[in-house]
Amino acid sequence: MVSLIILQLGVGLVAYLLVVSIYRLFFHPLSHIPGPKLAALTHGYEFYYDVIKKGTLIWEIQRLHGIYGPIIRINPREVHILDPEYYEEIYASSGRRRHKDPVFQSQFNVMMSSISAIEAETHRQRRGLLEKSFSKRAIQNIEAFIYTHINRLVSRLEEAQELREVVRLDTAFAALASDLIHEYLYGINPGNLDKEGFNGHVRDGINGLFHGAHVLYFFPALHVIMDSIPLGIWERLSQPVFALLSEKRLIYQMGVDALEAKATRKAVDADVLETPGGKLIRSLTADTVPAHLRTPDRLMHEGFAIIVGAVETQTRPLAVAAWHIYSREDVRCRLREELKTIMPNPDSKPSWNQLEQLPYLANVVNESLRLATGIAGRSPRVAPTETLVYKGYKIPPGTVMSHINYFVLMDPTIFPKPHEFDPDRWSRAALKGARLDKYLVNFGRGSRMCVGLNLAYAEMFLVIATLARKFDMELYETPKANIEFARDFGTPLPESGELNVRATVTGVVTE
Numbered sequence: 001m002v003s004l005i006i007l008q009l010g011v012g013l014v015a016y017l018l019v020v021s022i023y024r025l026f027f028h029p030l031s032h033i034p035g036p037k038l039a040a041l042t043h044g045y046e047f048y049y050d051v052i053k054k055g056t057l058i059w060e061i062q063r064l065h066g067i068y069g070p071i072i073r074i075n076p077r078e079v080h081i082l083d084p085e086y087y088e089e090i091y092a093s094s095g096r097r098r099h100k101d102p103v104f105q106s107q108f109n110v111m112m113s114s115i116s117a118i119e120a121e122t123h124r125q126r127r128g129l130l131e132k133s134f135s136k137r138a139i140q141n142i143e144a145f146i147y148t149h150i151n152r153l154v155s156r157l158e159e160a161q162e163l164r165e166v167v168r169l170d171t172a173f174a175a176l177a178s179d180l181i182h183e184y185l186y187g188i189n190p191g192n193l194d195k196e197g198f199n200g201h202v203r204d205g206i207n208g209l210f211h212g213a214h215v216l217y218f219f220p221a222l223h224v225i226m227d228s229i230p231l232g233i234w235e236r237l238s239q240p241v242f243a244l245l246s247e248k249r250l251i252y253q254m255g256v257d258a259l260e261a262k263a264t265r266k267a268v269d270a271d272v273l274e275t276p277g278g279k280l281i282r283s284l285t286a287d288t289v290p291a292h293l294r295t296p297d298r299l300m301h302e303g304f305a306i307i308v309g310a311v312e313t314q315t316r317p318l319a320v321a322a323w324h325i326y327s328r329e330d331v332r333c334r335l336r337e338e339l340k341t342i343m344p345n346p347d348s349k350p351s352w353n354q355l356e357q358l359p360y361l362a363n364v365v366n367e368s369l370r371l372a373t374g375i376a377g378r379s380p381r382v383a384p385t386e387t388l389v390y391k392g393y394k395i396p397p398g399t400v401m402s403h404i405n406y407f408v409l410m411d412p413t414i415f416p417k418p419h420e421f422d423p424d425r426w427s428r429a430a431l432k433g434a435r436l437d438k439y440l441v442n443f444g445r446g447s448r449m450c451v452g453l454n455l456a457y458a459e460m461f462l463v464i465a466t467l468a469r470k471f472d473m474e475l476y477e478t479p480k481a482n483i484e485f486a487r488d489f490g491t492p493l494p495e496s497g498e499l500n501v502r503a504t505v506t507g508v509v510t511e
């Protein structure tokens with residue numbers, strides 16, 4: 001009897017798989033899109049490259065484009081297009097609605113944040129609460145605040161020179177970005193820059209999420225399991241999960257504290273309201289914000305998304321810039337000479353606006369961003385009502401579509417010898433009337449492009465100018481492989497280990 005039931009179940013399963021397979025291959029709305037049959041049949045294709053072969057689907061997608069052309073079906077429900085000129089069709093601006101894919105978003109477990117909002121309308125409402133705090137004017141107004149954090153970094157580098165210590169620059173940049181965004185968001189500076197080793201494990205929680213991102217994409221229910229197991233047990237079982245959950249609980253608590261403080265506060269002085277510390281949480285909890293967006297869970301989701309969005313993304317281009325500046329004397333000398341024109345002494349504090357006018361510095365910033373990539377993998381969009389057409393292929397409404405940023409940033413027809421750090425390529429192109437910045441897609445494009453872009457640029461300009469003007473450094477046991485993109489774990493990772501740039505401070509410039 002039991003064996004008969006098993007047999008019937010087995011036959012049922014085989015029949016089901018057969019029907020699904022026939023549908024996906026011959027009747028699915030994407031059945032006309034080129035690509036390997038196996039990828040059209042099953043998500044197992046993706047699983048193999050991203051989970052088993054650890055973040056390498058990106059290279060498989062590149063290989064498949066070489067065989068099948070610029071439009072391919074990379075899984076049963078998603079189309080990937082490799083064409084920089086089509087990028088802004090996928091990542092369109094607000095005139096054309098772009099949803100996100102719930103399956104893709106669930107891996108991050110911050111569904112109440114702006115970045116994870118599925119419908120375009122929900123997104124617009126949540127993003128609207130962030131935009132004012134990240135406008136160009138708002139960031140220009142907090143330059144002195146940004147410099148107070150950079151000053152801590154400068155002091156630590158001066159100490160390192162006196163003690164002849166080796167410094168982990170990437171960790172130092174992560175500490176800077178983390179202190180800054182925590183204080184801007186919650187008014188609390190965790191002081192990572194002052195701690196030993198720049199409190200290197202500040203990134204463990206976020207990196208834990210990145211390392212688990214592919215597995216969580218396939219098994220989002222793991223978040224529920226993770227959340228239901230007490231923290232003390234995780235401390236013994238897995239340090240990355242422990243760090244991730246601890247960070248989230250801390251952020252939750254800071255949201256709760258902000259709501260309580262607001263409820264008990266009678267009146268707040270206007271100058272307190274103007275201080276950068278806690279500016280974001282004040283706007284996220286203001287009376288004008290609809291009540292359903294002021295709950296502790298929602299604040300935790302937004303806060304965590306902002307912190308994840310602001311730390312590793314910022315660390316990598318700074319580390320890439322430092323690696324090139326301190327391994328290329330020609331770059332360092334030109335940069336310093338140019339900086340001297342507006343920084344008469346090494347401690348001058350030029351504004352972001354002044355720094356932006358320096359052409360070579362601007363080229364170094366662009367080239368560092370380009371080679372750093374930003375978000376490593378795909379960030380799909382869905383056009384809910386529009387039928388898109390690419391080279392005669394119809395992409396029906398509701399289709400999940402993506403274009404990986406790295407492929408635009410490294411396109412040899414736009415950026416010849418794309419792996420080379422060549423700041424002058426930006427001015428050479430400008431002289432010919434070409435606009436390379438159109439292809440600098442690190443921050444995405446359209447209605448959902450990075451809301452923290454101005455903060456990111458201000459940090460890039462201010463930090464690079466400060467370091468290049470004031471410090472001489474020598475890289476310490478840091479081959480180029482340490483900054484290269486070999487695996488996609490949400491953030492680009494090298495072939496083995498993490499991003500890792502170490503240096504010794506060999507001199508502090510005094511004039």
Ligand code: HEM
Pocket residue numbers: 113114115116127181305306309310311313314317373374375379442443444447448449450451452453455456
């Ligand atoms: C160089 C540094 C950075 C890079 C390369 C970068 C890249 C990106 C990209 C590609 C997106 C779009 C994601 C998507 O398509 O789903 C994004 C969104 C976002 N980024 Fe950044 N980012 C950087 C720095 C920052 C900083 C400093 C913040 C600080 C708050 C930030 C906060 C956000 C947020 C909140 C979103 C979601 C925007 C929305 O919901 O519309 N990012 N970022």
